Structures are given as structure tokens and as C-alpha cells.
Amino acid sequence: MDGILLQQIVNVISLGSIYALFALGYSLVFSVLGVLNLAHSALFMWGAFIGLLVTDRLEMPLWVGLIAAMIVTGLLSVLLELIAFRPLRKRGAARIAQLISSIGAAILLVNIAQLLFIRVYNRVEAAYPRGLVPRQPIIIEELGLRITPARLIVVIAALVVMILLQYLVTRTSLGQQMRAVAFNQRTASLLGINVNYIFLMTFFLAGALGGLAGVLYALITNVVDPFIGQNIALIGLTAIVLGGMGSINGAVLGGFIVAGIQIISIDTVGSSYRDALVFLLLFAILLIRPQGILGQPESTRA
């Protein structure tokens, strides 16, 4: 097969797995609570930031950074639920009010990160330490492939986490309870499920996924600033709309499709139209098939 094509496929897979991880967090919260958490992109950025602090300032190995980032963003996400979502839900406010409060929370988180960046690094931009992952690309001569170790780590980590998540949601008691709450919150609570606990767990998981995606993204781009979440926020939205809001497989599929479109469009129409194509697609899918590719009617989601 053509070496360039293979190389592109590798790129799509590594970029797509980051998008997919990120979109999974969005999708998880949407399927269980029915709200869109626009602060998810801020958690993504916090993940990259915590990973940076742990590996650069504390000089820990990468896996510690990954786990620390996931725990911190998971806890931040729980905090979000307690501060920005639960009070509104208790009042029975509209879904839009929860969307607005998540925007407020996102602004807050991004600006706190900015302040911390300035305190720690004296500017709003910092790079991951050089020796964190080997630089030497793995070259497969027969296929003409060059894969950097960072991309390999990204794909493996994403794959492992996605399989674990699939197992958690479909095979464990917690996953069963989450699906029950997603299906019908009232009935679930009548059946003895602690709905508030399930919400907390959902937010923790979603935050951890977002944080992991952040660290992995930073491993590829190498540079972190408080604004890296902005672009991926909209890309993640496109991914979950494309795949079907609230569908876990849909989020993964959507992530890979968006990555595919971006990378193909760089070659064909130029990088400046890369994002325009993605958003036109978002627009089109909302008008033609709002439930997305794998989406189902509202009553049977999750």
C-alpha cells in the first residue's frame, strides 16, 4: 500500500483517539444528565496543565503525570457538578441555564489556570520536558512508516481507557446504574439507586477522560497554554453530534471521523479550511440528521 496513505491513517488514528477520549467525557455527562458541559474543554486544558506540572516541576515520570492529571480533573469535574449543576437541577432550572453556568465555570477555570501559569512559569505558555518520551521515531522500512513514540503512547493509552470504559458501562454494577439513571432518573431512584452518587461518579469519569485527553494532546503538540481547550471544545461538540448525542460508541466514531476529515482536508483543500469543513459538517448533520449517525430517539439513549 501507499506509504503516504498509511502515514495519514496513523495520524488519523492518533489524533482521532484524543478527540474520541475527549468526546467520550462530553457524551457521558450528556447521556446520564442530559446537559451539555461546556466546561469540559477547560478540564481538558487542566489535564494538560497538571501533567505539565507533575512531569516538569516535580520531575516525575509520565505515567504519574497521566494518573495525577486524571485524578485532579476528575475531582475538578465533581466540583463542577456540585457548584454549577446540582443547585440548578435542584431548582428544576432549564437545561439552558445549566449550559450557561457551565460556560461561567469554564471561564473561571481557564482564568485560574492562566493566573497559575503566570505564577509558575512567568508566562502563559510552557513546554513539556524534552526527555519525557523518546524522540527517535520508530521506522518500519517495508511500509515506509515513521511513528513517533508519543503517538504510540497516545494510541495505546486511549485504546486501553476506551476498552475499560466500555467494560465499566456494560458489565459492572456502576455502569448498569449509570445506564438506568440515563434511561429514567425517577424510576432509577425508585429502584434504590443513589442518583446523586451516580451523577458524581459520572462527572468524575468524564473529567478524568477529559484530563487524560489533555495530557495526550500536549504530548503530541508539546506546548501547553490556558487556551488549548477552545478549539477542541467545538471539535468535541462536532464529534458527539456527528456520532449521536449521548451514544458512547457514537462519540468514538465521531472523534475519528472528525480527525479523518481534518487530516484529509489538510492535503486536499489546505489547512486554512480544515476547521471550516468540520463546522459545515456539524451544521449539515444537525439539519439533516440531528440524532447523529448512531443516535437513537431520546427515550432510548445511553
Add this chain to the structure above:
Amino acid sequence: MDFLIEAILSVVRPIGITEPVLQFMLVNAILGISMYLLLRTGMFSLANAGFMAIGAYVSVLLTKELDFALGAALVVAVIVCALIALPIGLPVLRLRDIYLAIATIGFGEVVRIFFLNVDNMILSYLNTFQDAGLRRYELVGGGRGVRNVERLTETWHLIVFLIVIIFLLTRLQRSRFGRAMVAVRQDERVAANMGINVVYVKNMVFVLSAMLAGAAGVFNGHLTRIVTPEMFGFDRAVDILAYAVLGGTSVWAGPIVGGFVLTALPEVLRRFNEYRGVFNGLVLLLVIVYLPGGLINPQGWRKLWASARRRLTGQPAQPEAGGG
């Protein structure tokens, strides 16, 4: 008029509000009203940053390249916004809450990316179809934007425009159409059953709101003297939303106060400039959680006061009469 402006400024100058700040406060009040119209009809659209961009770019090109007067450019830019809003609104407004929000975010991004690349598009069109053989073509300057725009907007333009808008808005709200807007927000199906043409009301409001946002873009472009695509990104859409949410959507004064407060506060609190973003986020979060009706909402304040007093004096909660 000059005397009046001078009088206002002499009062507010000591707390850090200078004439340029006042001008942006007025522009943002117009933006707040454009969002207020949408929210009052129950449409959660984030497209207005995009329409603002269209208004700004169109008018700036007219005054700079074709020597239009500001008033003429304003009229043309607003009409262009309306003509773009109509075909966008017809399909998009079938979507509801979160889906509408996402679609309009997508629209805003497409507008931004369009202005970022329109020069290259025209260039490749000229070279392929007209054999112009050009190396570069500059109309809006891509990422660097349109620079050296003349500073045509005067404070009194903004004050007069805002007063006219407030007058029309209060007339609109008391009209049949204004009541139809509220009915559509409360329940589309019931509104349709009562003989309200829901599609017409929604699209009309969408177009009106786009025109207002476009007008704000015109004024803004001739204040900042530079127009770049990055000025109209997602952040701007959120800012516009924040004006209306902070001020509240129960009365017309809400979005105006919202626009004023959110624009003036960073200047008043200049000493804490570093924390300005933190503050913005916190305000949005606190208002939506504790004051869902916004700042200009007597009922909301009364409720908050009552619940605070209950908590302080330790009395049991009383059933609340009426809904906010």
C-alpha cells in the same frame, strides 16, 4: 448633546469610566438587547457574534474602500445581516435548545473562518477563472484584519441609536407580536394552537436580532479602528450571552444594565486587572445559580432576600407563592 455627554462623564470619570469605555458600554448594551430578543422568544442562539462580524466587516469595507458615510454603511450592513439571517434561520430555528446552541456556534465559527480566508478564496477565483495571475490579493487582510479604519462612531450616535432602539423595543413588547414572542417561549405548541405563527415569530426575531448585532458590529468596527476575525470568536458569543443573562430577560432594562456592568466593571476594578477573567466567570456562575432572573428582576431579589433571612433567623421554609 455634547454638554449632556460631558455631564455624564464628569460623574463617572472618577470611578474609571472614560469616554471610550462609555462608548463600549453603549455598544455592548445594543448587543445585550440583540440577545435579549432571542432569549425572550426562548431561542438560545449564539450566532450573534457572527452577525456582529458581518456587520463590522461590511461597514468597514464600505467606509474605507468606497468612502461611504457611517449612516449609509450602517444601513447597508444591517440589510446584509438580515439577508444572511433569513436563509440561516429558516432551517436552523427548527432545532431546539442545546441543538440550536450547537448549530449557531458552528455558524459563528464558519463566519470567523470565512473572513480569515476570504482573501485567498477571491485570489484563487481570480487566478483560475479570470487568469489574473495575481500573487496576492488583499481585501480584509486575513488574520491581521482590516486596519486603519477611521474612528467614525461618536458617543452621541450610540446614545441616539440606543434610545431609538429602546423606544421601538418597548412598543414592540406591548404589541401583538411582542406578546406572541413570550407565548412562543413559554410553550410553542400552545402558542401555535392559539393561532400564533411560530415559524414566522421565531424567524422574525432571529432576523431582528441579527440586524441589531450587525449594527453593534458597525459601531464597534469604527471604534476599535481595526477589525480582525479573532474579535468575533466563541468568546464574543459568550460575552453577548453574558450581558443578557447578567442583566436578566424580564424587562428591557436588563440587557442594557448587563452590558453596562460587565463592560464597566473591569475598568472600575482596574487595580485587580489580573483577576478580571476570574471575576467575569464568577459573576456569570453566581448570577445563574442564585439570581436566575438576572440583576434587574425585583421578584428574584425578593426571593433571595427571603431565603437569606430564613437561613439567618432559622425559620422553617415557607411554601413560595408564584413562580419566577
